[in-house]
Amino acid sequence: MSALESGLCRYVLLTYAHSGDSLRRVLDEISGDEAPFGLFGAAGGYALAARRAMHEFHTGPDTWKHIAVGQRQWARLNPRAILRDRPLTLEDYEAAPFLVEPFRLPDNCLVNDGGRACILTSLERARDLKQPPVTIMGLGQHNPSADLYQPGHLTGPTGAQAAFRQALGMAGITRSDIDACQIYDCFTYTVEITLQDYGFFEPGQGAQWFAGGTIEPGGAMPVNTSGGQLAEAYHMGLTPLTEAVMQLMGRCGARQLGPETATKKPEIILCSDNGGVLQTHACCILRRWTP
Amino acid sequence: MGLKDKYAIVGVGYTPQGKVPARTTLSFHLEACANAIADAGLKPHDVDGLIVYRHFPGPTGERDLTPYLLAQHLGIAPTYAYQDAN
Numbered sequence: 001m002s003a004l005e006s007g008l009c010r011y012v013l014l015t016y017a018h019s020g021d022s023l024r025r026v027l028d029e030i031s032g033d034e035a036p037f038g039l040f041g042a043a044g045g046y047a048l049a050a051r052r053a054m055h056e057f058h059t060g061p062d063t064w065k066h067i068a069v070g071q072r073q074w075a076r077l078n079p080r081a082i083l084r085d086r087p088l089t090l091e092d093y094e095a096a097p098f099l100v101e102p103f104r105l106p107d108n109c110l111v112n113d114g115g116r117a118c119i120l121t122s123l124e125r126a127r128d129l130k131q132p133p134v135t136i137m138g139l140g141q142h143n144p145s146a147d148l149y150q151p152g153h154l155t156g157p158t159g160a161q162a163a164f165r166q167a168l169g170m171a172g173i174t175r176s177d178i179d180a181c182q183i184y185d186c187f188t189y190t191v192e193i194t195l196q197d198y199g200f201f202e203p204g205q206g207a208q209w210f211a212g213g214t215i216e217p218g219g220a221m222p223v224n225t226s227g228g229q230l231a232e233a234y235h236m237g238l239t240p241l242t243e244a245v246m247q248l249m250g251r252c253g254a255r256q257l258g259p260e261t262a263t264k265k266p267e268i269i270l271c272s273d274n275g276g277v278l279q280t281h282a283c284c285i286l287r288r289w290t291p
Numbered sequence: 292m293g294l295k296d297k298y299a300i301v302g303v304g305y306t307p308q309g310k311v312p313a314r315t316t317l318s319f320h321l322e323a324c325a326n327a328i329a330d331a332g333l334k335p336h337d338v339d340g341l342i343v344y345r346h347f348p349g350p351t352g353e354r355d356l357t358p359y360l361l362a363q364h365l366g367i368a369p370t371y372a373y374q375d376a377n
Contacts, residue, residue, distance in 0.1 A: 001298055003340045003371040011333060012340030012371070015304075015361070017319035019311070020350025082309045114308030115319030117327035119301050119338070126299035130332030133299035170295055233308040236344055242303045275345075289299060 001120070001136070010121060016238045017115030023234075024111055042186065043108060045148050045277035047100040050189040053155045054102060057204035061102065064188035065093040066210035067223075068106040068230060071185070073216045075227025077255035082110055083231040107188040109229035116235035118242055123289065134248040137268065138171030138285040140164055148277040159281030160197035160272065167270075171285045175199060178285070179266035180222040180247065180257055182240035184273045185229045194272050194281075195223075217255070218262040225255055237273030241284065244269040248288040302331025316349070316356050321364055338367050345375035 003009040028041045039048060054060045072088040075081035088106055096104040126133035140163035148154065168174065175198065185191045192206045200221070201209040215223035226232040226243040233239060247257050247266055258265035272283045304327030306319050320343070328335055341358050349355045358372035 001294065003342075003373075004298055005294070008371045009340030009369070011331075011338050012342060013324055013327060013338045014342045014344065015320050015324050015327075016344035016346075017306075017316050017323060017356075018347065019314055019316045019319060020353065022316075022347040022350040025348065080305065080308065112308050113311040113314060113319065115304075115306045115316075115323035117304035117320075117323035119327050119331045119333065120298055120340075121301055121331075123297060123299050126301045129301045131301055131330065133301060135296040135299045137295055139294070172295065235308075238344065241300075245300045245303055286300070287296070289296070 001139070004120065004122060010125065012120045013117060014120065014238070015115065015117040016235050018235075019113045027111070042277065043100045043103065046187045046189060047103050049148060049154055049193075049278050050187070051102055053189065053193065056155045059189070059192060059204060059206055061094070061104070063192055063207040063210060064107055065090050066207075067185075067188040067191050067215070068093050070210065070213065070215040070219070071224045071228045071230045072106075074222075074225045074255055075231035077217065077253075077261070078226050078232055079253070081227040081232040082112055083227065103187060103189070106230070109186045109234045110231070112233050114233055114235065116238040116242055118238065118245060126289075132249050133289040134245045134286050135289045136284060137173070137287050138167035138169070139283070140166030140170070141282040142166070143280040145279045146276050148279065156193050156203070157197045158193060158274065158278055160194045160274070160283065163281045163283045164198045167283050167285050173268065173285070178268055178270045179264050180225065180244075180269045182225070182244045182269060182271045183223055183228070184237060184240055185224055186234075188230065190274065190278065191223065193278065194274070198270075222257055222261070222263050225252070225257060237271075237282070240271045240273065244271045244286050248286055302327045302329075302333070304328070304330060315353055316346075317353075317360065317364065320356065320361050324361070324365055335365055335367050338365070339369050340371040341367070341369040341373070343374040
């Protein structure tokens, strides 16, 4: 946005793509001082944080299974979703093998080939274009630490809390104005800690909040309606961001929020991205533009 | 704040995804970009800013993907090009 705000650019293209073995190398490369003790790769770092959260606020698979199953329900409605034809029940989740304890296979995001892009411009220019504009109401970013092992941050608040406060302030809204969320979901636990840091529920209350289909089609707070990175495809922050845009444009077919999925037609959607291992965070509040 | 509702997202580009053999990272970038440009109803030469999302090290057998390489293949000359490093 600074490229637009400064007047340098009129139309900015934002793109991500991936092929082959590069991501897998990042995920499971045995390197670093901790590797001799068995801790390496992104899954290892997030699993360590999740394990600590199990101790501190008593979360665990009973919370995460609702996220994995809920997102898979959305994927069933999305022709692009890689796991569209692979239904997942709570029993399937509980029977799935561990990848890195405490994460079972369905707790992990996909590793896939493919790409995703989107275009940003001023609202003024957007009005003359083909699609209905989706505006950026609020942005926030907070990076408390690049180091997972600083104990003050291991189980939150991650950067999500301060980033969300900034975004709400810019947008001039409150949490209750948000109709749906598209949350960066490299692991199920990432969705829990992000929504917890955003204040949707108290620490440790995630199991109750997610239970009963809260985030699924027909639920009170739809989350990751493409299937997310767990079940649609991993394109870093562009998986959540582009899904929010398509939902607000009303172009999501069978998974469209609104009467099609017994949910509220969305006016405002919250998106997140995080990096490092869990700590760094950016969030974005989008809305369907109505003059 | 001054930025509220000042900017908008106006197009989205998809590609095949999953296990897609014999495709390079560059080819996925180009397809996603071309589709996003068309989705917005724009032409490639309208694009004057290019932000390439943080990328992982190049896959075995592929050259590193930079905004310069991508701009060249898209046939555009952006005034602003950026890439988040690993």
